[in-house]
Amino acid sequence: MSRLEQLEKLLSAEPGDVFLNFALAMEYLKMGRHAEALAQFDRVNELDPNYVAAYFQKGNALLALGRREEAKAVLTRGVEAAQRTGNTHAAGEMGDLLKALG
Numbered sequence: 001m002s003r004l005e006q007l008e009k010l011l012s013a014e015p016g017d018v019f020l021n022f023a024l025a026m027e028y029l030k031m032g033r034h035a036e037a038l039a040q041f042d043r044v045n046e047l048d049p050n051y052v053a054a055y056f057q058k059g060n061a062l063l064a065l066g067r068r069e070e071a072k073a074v075l076t077r078g079v080e081a082a083q084r085t086g087n088t089h090a091a092g093e094m095g096d097l098l099k100a101l102g
Helices: 003-013 018-030 034-047 052-064 068-085 088-101
Strands: none
Touching (some): 003 018, 018 034, 018 052, 034 052, 052 068, 052 088, 068 088
16 A cells, blocks of 8 residues: 555544645655645645644745745745744744745
């Protein structure tokens, strides 16, 4: 059974598990299934609006696809989530990336 199949099986039993949803998004990303990865990152942030890593990874995925303005919007929301949760490291990383993007 592939990693993707394992994640899908686990999620069928626990569809609201934030970590499993994030792992599935990352697996889609690794496989080059960008549309599914982006939608899955959105699912993660529906379940937990403060799951900072999903914003960061989605922003990077959008940048890789050349979708700069969308990436900037996602990263801005990620900085806000990081600040809400006191994650200064992630806020700084995403903030630096936003500055570099102009």
